[in-house]
């Protein structure tokens with residue numbers, strides 16, 4: 001029941017799917033060491049992953065499962081990491097609902113739809129700049145700056161600070177493993193805390209029409225948001241707002257390049273972009289694992305026992321490739337219907353930013369495919385490197401040749 005799998009090894013990061021297929025076949029639950037949470041019970045199959053999101057025996061706040069002990073409660077975890085981590089994702093009702101209600105209005109499909117023009121403008125500018133180069137790194141030049149700009153504008157983060165906080169968050173995501181990892185990332189975490197406090201101070205002194213001001217005001221009103229919660233909310237929104245969508249665009253573009261016939265179909269039928277984005281979410285798994293759940297009581301699953309207090313991780317990326325839920329699950333099919341993927345999770349913690357991610361992914365991929373019909377990989381596929389985070393699934397870089405016909409495509413588009 002304990003296969004030796006190193007979730008952070010470059011080989012596993014490069015292609016986890018054959019391992020997931022084997023695990024699904026062998027057992028619905030496997031014990032694997034998680035780099036932060038230690039021993040964890042991983043759910044491998046679609047039906048169990050789906051049920052886990054609404055299972056009342058599983059909670060997101062470990063203190064509600066085993067009484068008082070925080071999952072970050074190790075002597076080597078500095079307090080500020082615990083502050084970042086204690087956000088709506090690691091809360092249960094009623095705390096969870098209170099925190100989510102404070103921000104959910106900014107992310108409803110209607111509010112997000114109003115951002116369409118702004119997103120199209122950012123996409124257009126980024127692709128204009130990309131077109132001037134012979135080759136680009138799609139991640140650094142397009143997939144990252146788009147969601148980073150959008151969430152920063154929503155929150156009110158000054159332009160000059162955006163890349164800095166992205167690098168600091170990336171450092172945390174990719175390198176937090178055991179005492180040494182935490183030690184090495186402590187300066188990053190301190191700088192981030194300093195930055196958040198500076199932003200809060202600025203909005204207190206000078207309120208604006210942005211999400212940050214709304215959150216600062218909620219904290220000032222007393223019982224709606226504590227100071228620690230305000231900081232961890234800013235951390236969560238900035239992180240989830242860009243470190244996920246970058247992977248939808250990056251992994252999605254790679255998947256299309258790996259399946260030229262699907263890319264061709266999308267070029268010929270741009271109206272398929274909606275189902276293409278859903279399929280790229282399923283196939284590419286921008287979020288490989290959600291935040292951990294904790295067992296309030298002993299759970300029996302197909303003859304296996306998950307002990308009370310255990311850390312449980314529903315493997316989204318495995319569920320999304322489960323043959324029992326998706327025909328030819330390892331094949332990309334941009335016309336797939338129905339497509340009940342779990343890329344955004346399910347239940348009370350269902351992704352708050354799903355409408356925004358869909359909007360950004362749709363506009364980004366639509367324009368990229370239209371403007372650069374002959375784009376191709378600039379390096380052999382084996383040279384691509386994946387990031388070290390086990391929760392998120394994303395490329396370090398995606399070097400592409402955008403080919404001269406990009407210019408012709410723009411001319412065609414303009415005509």
Ligand code: HEM
Pocket residue numbers: 088089090100151236237238240241242244245248286287290291292316342343344345346348349350351352353354356357
């Ligand atoms: C393709 C892009 C995205 C993917 C695949 C994704 C995926 C997910 C998943 C799987 C969850 C559930 C985690 C769990 O149950 O433990 C989640 C939650 C969340 N997501 Fe996203 N996300 C994306 C984009 C965004 C964006 C753009 C935002 C904007 C701020 C966002 C904000 C959040 C928040 C705040 C939560 C926590 C919700 C809660 O606990 O109630 N996400 N996301």
